[in-house]
Amino acid sequence: MMSVRNVAPFILLMLSAQAGAQSSGKIRLLIDPGATFEFKLDHSDRMQEREVELEPGPHHFSIWAPQRIVVDTTLVVLPDQTRDFVLRLPLSKEYHAYLTEYRAFRSRRQLQRIVPSVAAATFTVWSIVNWGRVKDAGEQLDADEETYSALDVPADITELKEVTIPGHNDELRKARTKAIITTALAGASAAGMVLLWNRTKGKAPVFEDKEKLRFERVSWSPDPFTGEQWFGLSLTLR
Amino acid sequence: MNGNKSRIFHSLVLAAFFAAGCGREEVDPASLTTNPMDPSYGGAPVVTIEESSIVYVYDNTGEVVDSLLRVTGRVHADLIPEVEVYNVEVSNTGLGIDGTFGPFLTINDALFNVSFQDPVQGTQYCFGARVIVLGSSSRTWDVCANYE
Numbered sequence: 001m002m003s004v005r006n007v008a009p010f011i012l013l014m015l016s017a018q019a020g021a022q023s024s025g026k027i028r029l030l031i032d033p034g035a036t037f038e039f040k041l042d043h044s045d046r047m048q049e050r051e052v053e054l055e056p057g058p059h060h061f062s063i064w065a066p067q068r069i070v071v072d073t074t075l076v077v078l079p080d081q082t083r084d085f086v087l088r089l090p091l092s093k094e095y096h097a098y099l100t101e102y103r104a105f106r107s108r109r110q111l112q113r114i115v116p117s118v119a120a121a122t123f124t125v126w127s128i129v130n131w132g133r134v135k136d137a138g139e140q141l142d143a144d145e146e147t148y149s150a151l152d153v154p155a156d157i158t159e160l161k162e163v164t165i166p167g168h169n170d171e172l173r174k175a176r177t178k179a180i181i182t183t184a185l186a187g188a189s190a191a192g193m194v195l196l197w198n199r200t201k202g203k204a205p206v207f208e209d210k211e212k213l214r215f216e217r218v219s220w221s222p223d224p225f226t227g228e229q230w231f232g233l234s235l236t237l238r
Numbered sequence: 239m240n241g242n243k244s245r246i247f248h249s250l251v252l253a254a255f256f257a258a259g260c261g262r263e264e265v266d267p268a269s270l271t272t273n274p275m276d277p278s279y280g281g282a283p284v285v286t287i288e289e290s291s292i293v294y295v296y297d298n299t300g301e302v303v304d305s306l307l308r309v310t311g312r313v314h315a316d317l318i319p320e321v322e323v324y325n326v327e328v329s330n331t332g333l334g335i336d337g338t339f340g341p342f343l344t345i346n347d348a349l350f351n352v353s354f355q356d357p358v359q360g361t362q363y364c365f366g367a368r369v370i371v372l373g374s375s376s377r378t379w380d381v382c383a384n385y386e
């Protein structure tokens with residue numbers, strides 16, 4: 001006599017044969033962003049396919065992409081049919097916050113870098129202009145010396161020595177003073193620029209994708225056949 | 239261009255201009271003394287004595303009634319910048335000498351005579367001579383002669 005215990009495997013075998021006789025269906029995932037999304041099927045399999053063939057019936061999908069939120073949904077698979085599922089994954093709140101923080105950081109860094117850079121460039125150009133004026137004043141004095149040798153009217157020589165040359169000496173002095181000051185300012189602003197550039201290095205805010213952690217979190221569910229509990233850890237496939 | 243290269247370039251540009259500008263010193267007008275027309279000229283004299291001689295004046299009887307010490311001055315035209323014309327002004331206020339010679343051309347040396355009346359033997363006679371160009375005068379050179 002066959003006991004219930006002995007019959008049970010046959011019943012299970014018949015049920016599974018009956019299930020196998022049913023035609024599977026397909027789900028086509030049209031997700032934005034199309035290149036980077038991933039999904040977990042029925043809380044277990046982590047996949048990146050755009051089309052999955054499944055047994056008919058409801059299936060749970062957890063869909064995620066970098067910087068986006070995890071969207072959980074249940075899709076019903078119909079036998080012998082392909083269904084399209086269209087979804088635009090929204091940006092996560094953390095990513096919004098990160099973007100805001102990063103833009104603020106970038107603006108701040110640009111300001112910290114641009115202002116001293118512009119100052120250094122301005123003072124450099126200014127000092128170059130002033131050194132050019134020093135050079136011009138020097139050349140003017142060279143010309144005065146040549147003029148002195150060529151002059152033949154005593155009154156003109158006197159005027160050259162008492163008015164013109166002292167005036168050009170004064171211009172040389174003023175130009176040199178300005179050039180030294182602007183060179184010092186250019187040097188100081190260049191040093192400040194280097195200092196601020198170094199200070200603003202490597203302090204950019206880092207985006208921590210909490211949704212990714214949520215998507216990849218350790219999960220468990222009871223096995224429907226053995227009644228055992230199992231857990232798995234999903235690893236990044238990219 | 240990375241930061242180091244930029245800094246080196248920046249420094250070199252400034253250093254070049256600094257060197258170009260710093261090398262030039264001011265001109266001291268007092269150090270300019272080489273132009274013979276400069277009132278502060280310190281070179282070879284432009285006006286020198288050429289010769290001196292005694293001129294005697296006789297009356298009808300053959301007696302000497304007057305004598306003059308005639309000093310001939312020379313203007314060295316090669317020292318004068320090429321001007322069209324110039325004059326020579328002589329003076330000795332103590333002896334009441336005051337006069338102008340010229341105009342002369344700069345292509346040749348100019349000679350001029352200054353006379354001292356009734357010279358005393360054993361005395362040195364001097365006058366000041368300066369070159370006048372377009373109304374302004376050079377420094378004054380002393381021209382002296384001894385009556386021996």
